[in-house]
Amino acid sequence: MQKDEYHHYIPRFILRNFAIDNYERIFSSNRKLFTQKQKFWKSKKKGESLQIYDRANDQLCISLIARIYGDINMYKDLNHNDAMRVEKKLSILEEKASKVVRDIIETSQMKSQIVLLRKDLADLRKFLFIMDYRKPSRRNQxxxxxxxxxxxxxxxxxxxxxxxxxxxxxxLQNVREIIDTPHEDVKDNTRIFVVDRMDYRLRMIDCFLAIWQAGENDEFIMTSNSFGLFEGINYDVPIQVGGFGGPRQIAFHWFYVISPKLAVVLCASGFREGVGFEALDKFLGFKHRSIFKNVSHPPPIPEYVGFKEPSKLRPESEFDKPFDFREFDNRFDWWANQSGLKKQDNDKFTFTFVKANSATVHLVNSILLNEANPDLQLSFLSLPYLYKTIVKYYKNFKDNNFMPSQDFSKMKRTLFIALNKTHKEDLNLRRNILVCGKYWNLCKFE
Structure with missing residues (x-):
């Protein structure tokens, strides 16, 4: 009998970016003892623990990465000899995506831009979709x-x-088929439920990707269901003859936090220069704009390595023909095809890291908090910053004329008590320190 397995819906390689920096302030009047303690704390650092706020129990705690943001046997296929075959397939995709994410994080610490290949972007986009698709709210649906x-x-x-x-x-079949199907062909695979195929196309093909970077004194948070949350419009269409209608959504942004400093953001094509949202205004019958409309939205700069044969180029007269969504995934692909550009796996895309100011980071965090469930588990790095995030949550919705849908008063009180306790402990500790450099040492390990 195959044993149960714990599967993460937020992968470890992303959670480790939120791991506690295991540092210890070491106070010692003896240099030899100080050195021994220093070695001990350095060896202790594993990067496998998270600071968590547990909403159900209203408490701050430490959790092992191995036992949080996951579930038992998420991908177990009882109708197949290899019950864990989907998990094995997913692990291959996860490994590819982890390399891309690692490159993004490391490059962001040194440069203002990063170059990614088309094949790497395809892996990343597919993985982001599955991460959203496998979170509890979607799976339990x-x-x-x-x-x-x-x-x-x-x-x-x-x-x-x-x-x-x-x-x-x-x-489960949708997950398996998305993994097995090339990125560009997911939208056409009829073995994937049509609503999810449309969702994949809407996000992973029609939208362009951006990378938002928090400043030195800001950080993004991670919540149980934060992956793939969107900012946009909810509206209802009356159900008509034939069954069409019901709740609808139009998204301006989809957010995927990959570290306390970085969020991958899928942006609606209307943010491209020269496109705009006028067509959306006509469709809705009213004007609505994103609350992030003032944030820079630079699309990636493509560098195609191949051209079509001259005999296969479209005549210039066809540039005046209207865009046909049945033939091309989006207007950019249509333009590239008309221009004679041919997609190849090693095409290059240059992304500029968008420097998000404090207001933008707090607004993203507010959106993540506003969709929190009663069993919210929230990961963070800085306790003072998390408290500030809760304060900003109410202010952000007031400033944008929205009513906050969550009550975080208990969380705010718990954070306030923890901050005061930490402050008192620090004061007591300092009172016992001899004011002389040769009698004590203060050290923080990176």
Missing amino acids: FADKRFDIVTGSMVENFMQEHNLQSSQEVW
């Missing part, structure tokens, strides 16, 4: 059959078409 009437009927038809016995099997 299938397990608990929490669909509107129209979507529920579509799921039932999909199950019959593919001989699936439960909606949970639909979710």
Whole structure:
């Protein structure tokens, strides 16, 4: 019998970016003893623990990375001889994505730009989608059959078409097929539920990718369901004959925090220069703009390594023809094709790290907090900054004329008590230090 496995919906390689910096302030009047303690704390540093606020229990605690942000047997396929085959496939994709994320983080610490290859971007985009798709809220939607009437009927038809016995099997098949299918072809794979195929196209193909970087004194937070949260518009379309209608969403941004200093952001094509959102205004019948409209949105700069043969180029007259969404994924691909550019895996894309100011970082954190569940588990680095984040949460929604949907008064009180306790301990500790450099040492290990 195959033993149970604990699967992370937020991978360890990202959680380690939030790991506690294991440093210790060492006070010693003896140089030899000081050196011994220094070696001990350096050897203790493992980077495998997180500072957590547990909302259900209203407490601050330390958690091992190995036992948080995960679930038992998420990908277990009881209908296959190799029950963990999906997990094995996913581990390969995760390894590729981890290298891309590591390159982004390391480069951001030294340079203002990074160059990524098309094949690496494809792996990253696919992995980001699956990370969002496997978080509890999305996975449990299938397990608990929490669909509107129209979507529920579509799921039932999909199950019959593919001989699936439960909606949970639909979710697992979707994950498997997305992993196995080339990035550009996911939208056309009919073995993936049509709503999720459309979602993949909307985010991972139509949107362009940006990287937002927090300043020295700011940090992004990580929450249980923060991966893939969007900023945009929710609206309802009346259900009409044929079953069309229901709740709709239009997103300006999708957020994927990868470290306390970096967030990968998928941006709507309307932020491209010369595109705009006028067509959206006409569709909605009113004007609505992103709360991040003043943030810089530089699309990546492409460098194609190949051109089409002259005989296959489109005539110039076809540049005046309207964009056909059935033939091309987005307007940029249409333009590139008309210009004779041919996609290749080693095409290069140069991304500029967008320097996000404090207001922007707090606003992103506020969006993540506003979608928190009652069982929220929140990871952070700095206790004072987390307290400031909660204070800013209420201010941000007031400034943007929105009503906050969460009550974090208990969390705010718990943080306040912890900060005061830490302050008192520091004061007591300092009172016992001899004011002479040769009698005590203060050290912080990197």
